Amino acid sequence: MGWIKFLGTAGSRFVVFKQLRASGGIWLNYGGKNILVDPGPGCLVRCVESKPKLDPMTLDYIFLSHRHLDHCADINTMIEAMTEGGFSPRGVLFAPLDALEGEDRVIFRYLRGYLNGVEVISGGSFELDGIVVDAIPLVHHGVQTFGFRFSSSGEQTLSFIMDTRFFSSIPERFKADIMVLSVTLHRKREDIDHLSLDDAFNIISLAKPKLAILTHFGRGMLLKKPWLIAEELSKSTGLNVKAASDGMKVDF
Numbered sequence: 540m541g542w543i544k545f546l547g548t549a550g551s552r553f554v555v556f557k558q559l560r561a562s563g564g565i566w567l568n569y570g571g572k573n574i575l576v577d578p579g580p581g582c583l584v585r586c587v588e589s590k591p592k593l594d595p596m597t598l599d600y601i602f603l604s605h606r607h608l609d610h611c612a613d614i615n616t617m618i619e620a621m622t623e624g625g626f627s628p629r630g631v632l633f634a635p636l637d638a639l640e641g642e643d644r645v646i647f648r649y650l651r652g653y654l655n656g657v658e659v660i661s662g663g664s665f666e667l668d669g670i671v672v673d674a675i676p677l678v679h680h681g682v683q684t685f686g687f688r689f690s691s692s693g694e695q696t697l698s699f700i701m702d703t704r705f706f707s708s709i710p711e712r713f714k715a716d717i718m719v720l721s722v723t724l725h726r727k728r729e730d731i732d733h734l735s736l737d738d739a740f741n742i743i744s745l746a747k748p749k750l751a752i753l754t755h756f757g758r759g760m761l762l763k764k765p766w767l768i769a770e771e772l773s774k775s776t777g778l779n780v781k782a783a784s785d786g787m788k789v790d791f
């Protein structure tokens with residue numbers, strides 16, 4: 540038993556930076572743990588304005604898929620909020636190496652000591668308090684990017700396909716009871732490493748989740764109304780497909 544709350548559903552630069560949709564990432568309650576995934580611009584504000592309010596000091600883990608701003612803009616803010624500015628160290632951060640080291644690192648060094656741990660994601664599986672996490676490498680515009688699959692005994696399996704171009708092992712590697720897909724493009728564009736609606740159709744048809752949730756929408760997706768797109772996909776795949784909206788909570 541657990542839940543997912545969408546603190547934002549914005550995908551493309553245009554949608555994020557005009558705030559046509561919010562961009563705060565995803566709060567996941569899974570296996571009794573609170574996990575924040577990709578705290579983009581506005582994450583802290585979205586947490587405190589949630590009803591009921593989401594308290595960052597209850598977070599156990601922060602996962603960062605990649606260092607693009609729409610995913611990491613509030614990551615330092617959330618580390619401060621989670622640890623009361625370092626007075627109450629807690630939580631473990633998981634992030635790709637290029638978000639932690641190198642010229643364009645995005646996580647301040649002085650904050651790292653506020654945490655109980657900082658772990659580099661490099662692909663493969665690891666276990667956290669009875670939760671098995673698969674970090675699955677994705678292909679996305681030259682930055683290290685990972686998607687995640689969570690499993691735990693007695694829980695439904697859950698996966699997050701973050702920003703990526705389509706590749707053939709996605710359906711099998713991310714197969715889960717509940718799959719969250721970042722579907723930014725309405726029409727496929729070979730020059731942009733994001734999933735399109737056709738890619739989403741292929742992934743969902745092959746992986747057959749109990750529930751697929753679309754999010755991270757670009758402008759083309761918003762113009763075509765994601766909830767109508769989800770209805771169409773439900774009909775064409777015969778499966779349960781939902782479109783995320785800002786603030787939407789899904790219990791499982």
Ligand SMILES: [Zn+2]
Binds near residue numbers: 607609610702755
């Ligand atoms: Zn993105």
Ligand SMILES: [Zn+2]
Binds near residue numbers: 605607679702
């Ligand atoms: Zn990105």
